[in-house]
Amino acid sequence: MSKTVLIGTVKPFSPNARDQVVAVFEEAGYTVRVLESYAAQADLVAAVADVDAMVVRSDKVDTEVLDAAKQLKLVVRAGSGYDAIDCAAAKERGVAVMNTPGQNANAVAELALAMMVYVARGQFNGKPGTELRGKTLGIHAFGAVGRAVFEIAKGFGMEVLAYDAFVPASDIEAAGATPVATVEELYQRSRYVSLHVPNTDQTRNSIGKALISLMPEGGTLVNTARKEVIHEQELVEILTERSDLRYVTDIAPSAEIKAVLEEKLATQVYMTPKKMGAQTAEANVNAGTAAARQIVGFLDRDERVNIVND
Numbered sequence: 001m002s003k004t005v006l007i008g009t010v011k012p013f014s015p016n017a018r019d020q021v022v023a024v025f026e027e028a029g030y031t032v033r034v035l036e037s038y039a040a041q042a043d044l045v046a047a048v049a050d051v052d053a054m055v056v057r058s059d060k061v062d063t064e065v066l067d068a069a070k071q072l073k074l075v076v077r078a079g080s081g082y083d084a085i086d087c088a089a090a091k092e093r094g095v096a097v098m099n100t101p102g103q104n105a106n107a108v109a110e111l112a113l114a115m116m117v118y119v120a121r122g123q124f125n126g127k128p129g130t131e132l133r134g135k136t137l138g139i140h141a142f143g144a145v146g147r148a149v150f151e152i153a154k155g156f157g158m159e160v161l162a163y164d165a166f167v168p169a170s171d172i173e174a175a176g177a178t179p180v181a182t183v184e185e186l187y188q189r190s191r192y193v194s195l196h197v198p199n200t201d202q203t204r205n206s207i208g209k210a211l212i213s214l215m216p217e218g219g220t221l222v223n224t225a226r227k228e229v230i231h232e233q234e235l236v237e238i239l240t241e242r243s244d245l246r247y248v249t250d251i252a253p254s255a256e257i258k259a260v261l262e263e264k265l266a267t268q269v270y271m272t273p274k275k276m277g278a279q280t281a282e283a284n285v286n287a288g289t290a291a292a293r294q295i296v297g298f299l300d301r302d303e304r305v306n307i308v309n310d
C-alpha cells in the first residue's frame with residue numbers, strides 16, 4: 001500500500017523548496033499532503049490521521065498530534081532544534097524523531113553576523129558606527145551553526161573564542177578557533193557573544209545576569225538560538241543596570257518581556273520582526289529535501305540516521 005506523508009509547516013518553505021520536497025516523495029511513490037500556514041493547532045491534529053511520516057519545522061508535535069496520528073512511524077524536523085516535539089511521548093508510541101543537523105546552519109550563521117554588522121552600524125542610521133574587525137567574538141556552543149559562524153567571522157577579521165560544554169577544547173582548536181576553559185571566561189573576554197545553545201532541560205534559563213554581567217563595556221549578546229535559554233527577567237535587569245550592553249535577537253522574547261524591552265530598553269535591543277535565521281531558499285531546500293530523503297530511507301530501507309529519541 002502506498003505510504004502517506006505530510007509536510008506540516010506553519011511557517012512554510014519557499015514554494016520551490018516545497019516542490020522539491022514533494023518531488024522526493026513522489027519519486028518514491030508516496031501520497032503527499034501539504035498543510036502550510038495553518039491557522040490553528042487543530043488543523044495539524046486533523047491532518048495527521050492517516051500519515052506514516054511527517055516533515056515539520058518549529059511546529060508543535062505534542063501528545064494530541066501523536067495520539068491523532070495512528071499510522072505515524074516517523075517525524076522529521078527539517079532543521080536543527082527539536083524542542084517543539086515531545087520526543088519522549090513519541091518514543092512511548094513507537095514513533096521515531098529525527099532532525100537534519102547542519103542543513104540550515106549557514107543561513108543562521110549569516111544572519112548572526114548580519115545582525116552584528118547591523119547593530120555595529122547603528123541600525124544603518126548613517127552615523128559613525130564600529131567595525132567587527134579586531135573585535136572578539138565568543139561562540140557559545142560549537143555545533144554546526146557555531147562552526148559556520150566561526151568560518152564567516154574569520155573573514156571579518158574577528159578574534160574568535162569558543163566554548164561548548166560537550167565539545168572538547170582539542171576539537172575546537174582543531175577547527176581553528178580558540179577554546180576557553182569556562183563559559184564565564186567566554187563572556188568575560190567577548191565583545192560579541194553569539195548563542196547557539198539548544199533548548200533543553202539543562203540549558204533553559206541558563207544565560208542570565210551572572211554570565212551577561214561579565215561582558216566587557218559595549219558587549220553585545222546575539223541570539224539566533226532560542227529564547228528559552230535566556231533568563232529573561234535577569235536579562236531585563238542587567239540591561240537596565242548596564243546601558244552599554246545590547247541584546248540582539250532573532251527570536252521574539254515572551255510577550256511580557258518583549259513589551260518591557262520595546263518600551264524601556266529599545267536603544268539597547270534589536271529584534272527581527274519574525275524568526276528568520278533559517279528562512280532562506282537554500283536552507284529550505286537543504287533541510288526540506290534532507291528530511292524527505294531521511295523519511296524515504298527510513299520507511300523503505302529502515303535507514304536510521306539522525307534519530308534523536310532513541
Ligand code: 3PG
Binds near residue numbers: 059
Ligand atoms: C532550527 O532549529 O533549525 C532553527 O531554529 C530554524 O527553525 P525554523 O525551521 O522554524 O525556521
